[in-house]
Amino acid sequence: xxxxxxxxxxxxxxxxxxxxxxxxxxxxKDRVTADFEKFRAVLEEDNPAELFEAKGEELWKAKRxxxxxxxxxxxxxxMGVGVVKGAYVRTPRYYPDVxxxxxxxxxxxxxxxxxxxxxxxxxxxxxxxxxDRTPDPVSLVxxxxxxxxxxxxxxxxxxxxxxxxxxxxxxxxxxxxxxxxFSCTTCHxxxxxxxxxxxxxxxxxxxxxxxxxxxxxxxxxxxxxxxxLQWRMNDCFRQQRFPEPGYVSDSITALLAYLxxxxxxxxxxxxxxxx
Amino acid sequence: MADPMKIRARLKGDTADIRVLMSHxxxxxxxxxxxxxxxxxxxxxxxxxxxxxxxxxxxxLNTAVSRNPVFGFKVKGAKAGDKVVIHWVxxxxxxxxxxxxxxxx
Amino acid sequence: xxxxxxMLLKGAxxxxxxxxxxxxxxxxxxxxxxxxxxxxAFGAASVPDAxxxxxxxxxxxxxxxxxxxxxxxxxxxxxxxxxxxxxxGTTEIAVLVDKNPLPLAASFTFSNGALPSVALRLKxxxxxxxRVIAKAGGKSYATAKEVKxxxxxxxx
Numbered sequence: 001x002x003x004x005x006x007x008x009x010x011x012x013x014x015x016x017x018x019x020x021x022x023x024x025x026x027x028x029k030d031r032v033t034a035d036f037e038k039f040r041a042v043l044e045e046d047n048p049a050e051l052f053e054a055k056g057e058e059l060w061k062a063k064r065x066x067x068x069x070x071x072x073x074x075x076x077x078x079m080g081v082g083v084v085k086g087a088y089v090r091t092p093r094y095y096p097d098v099x100x101x102x103x104x105x106x107x108x109x110x111x112x113x114x115x116x117x118x119x120x121x122x123x124x125x126x127x128x129x130x131x132d133r134t135p136d137p138v139s140l141v142x143x144x145x146x147x148x149x150x151x152x153x154x155x156x157x158x159x160x161x162x163x164x165x166x167x168x169x170x171x172x173x174x175x176x177x178x179x180x181x182f183s184c185t186t187c188h189x190x191x192x193x194x195x196x197x198x199x200x201x202x203x204x205x206x207x208x209x210x211x212x213x214x215x216x217x218x219x220x221x222x223x224x225x226x227x228x229l230q231w232r233m234n235d236c237f238r239q240q241r242f243p244e245p246g247y248v249s250d251s252i253t254a255l256l257a258y259l260x261x262x263x264x265x266x267x268x269x270x271x272x273x274x275x
Numbered sequence: 276m277a278d279p280m281k282i283r284a285r286l287k288g289d290t291a292d293i294r295v296l297m298s299h300x301x302x303x304x305x306x307x308x309x310x311x312x313x314x315x316x317x318x319x320x321x322x323x324x325x326x327x328x329x330x331x332x333x334x335x336l337n338t339a340v341s342r343n344p345v346f347g348f349k350v351k352g353a354k355a356g357d358k359v360v361i362h363w364v365x366x367x368x369x370x371x372x373x374x375x376x377x378x379x380x
Numbered sequence: 381x382x383x384x385x386x387m388l389l390k391g392a393x394x395x396x397x398x399x400x401x402x403x404x405x406x407x408x409x410x411x412x413x414x415x416x417x418x419x420x421a422f423g424a425a426s427v428p429d430a431x432x433x434x435x436x437x438x439x440x441x442x443x444x445x446x447x448x449x450x451x452x453x454x455x456x457x458x459x460x461x462x463x464x465x466x467x468x469g470t471t472e473i474a475v476l477v478d479k480n481p482l483p484l485a486a487s488f489t490f491s492n493g494a495l496p497s498v499a500l501r502l503k504x505x506x507x508x509x510x511r512v513i514a515k516a517g518g519k520s521y522a523t524a525k526e527v528k529x530x531x532x533x534x535x536x
Binding site for chain 2: 417418422457458459462477480481482484485486487488489490491492493494495497498499500501502503504
Binding site: 045046047048050051054055131132219223224 | 278279281294296298300306308341342343345347
């Protein structure tokens, strides 16, 4: 990570430590928010995330890894081998072949390891995007997410393990811990909170959770890099000064099951663009 | 080699609305890497667009154009099926050419 | 110059035939205006110097050059800007960010039916005017709009 990026994060942390701002006077907030939303729409129209989608599609179809296999011919994201359409909005979900719940990035990594012969340890070494490098799973997740554009979010809650993941996610979302006695809910459990100019969605609500589900995978204007929900969750842990969760770990899958199921029924617009 | 561009060209009346996304770091030469070393400037300097074989736009860019550049242009007198070719060259002499055809609105 | 030569050798901007003509010494590079990157203009550290280098010193203010840009940029790294000139015969548009270290951000020439219009995204280091120059019939016209930047886009 670059030093400026680190210092920005430190600032963000300070802002957090100083307490998240409460509601602003409505008029001032509305004008800035409206202006941001207007130009956010302009940015969404031509989202550089599409470049990563294209890269991901190439990776999905190519024979790669020590086993020279393509994910398109081997990987079942839950809709049948090679089927991308609609898979993203139905994850996290229970996969019988591994008898566990996986979020989309975890499933893709599972396929890369199982069918293409990549090393999970290697993939976990530098799993997040930097200015110099976009890890393959990030592009793949972006491609798969694009395959659910315009579809309703329908994270399944039928299997007992899917319900268990949701319950664990809800619990992690609320637990207060770390040196600052923080929880996800400190920032994301009430309406009308913000850090500086950024509105913070209440992720415990049906509409609020869509903001996160819709935002990632997203093209982040800061640095101009593509990030997935895996990164977003990891970074929330870091911002709360929690121990860093493992890459594609149970706790992240659980949080994403909670987040996704809370947003169920909303239409997913495709990969996002974020500040 | 540089990654492909994404080009869209849609007809609105007789005007083609051309949008292009380019994959490029657009390094300013001011940024320091993790080790504190300046990352050399590396950016697209020239772009050109042809529609049905005729040059319609030529552009020159500086480092102030955002990373992964996005442009929109409008060209009158276009027809569905016209070929759009976009080309860029950067400070390293790397270049990329991609094309699409104009689709009816 | 090295860069220009590389560009020309690769046939960038110039047609293959033109590159051959250049290589054969039939044309001097200075004649190939379309392919040449305006080093003086893009290297200029002030707005007047940049305007001079693009041949647009002392442009007249005009309401017929329109800028669409946010009042407050959410992120200075990606400021969406849309520019239109309604001045008949506009052949060229230049976009500047007054307070960037190198103010001239981009310039475009339009021909064969292209409307004098461009949408692009800019890096802005701090709050500044975005300035647009349109050239038509040998004259220059200008307009500017302030964009407030709370998070700069040139470092982090």
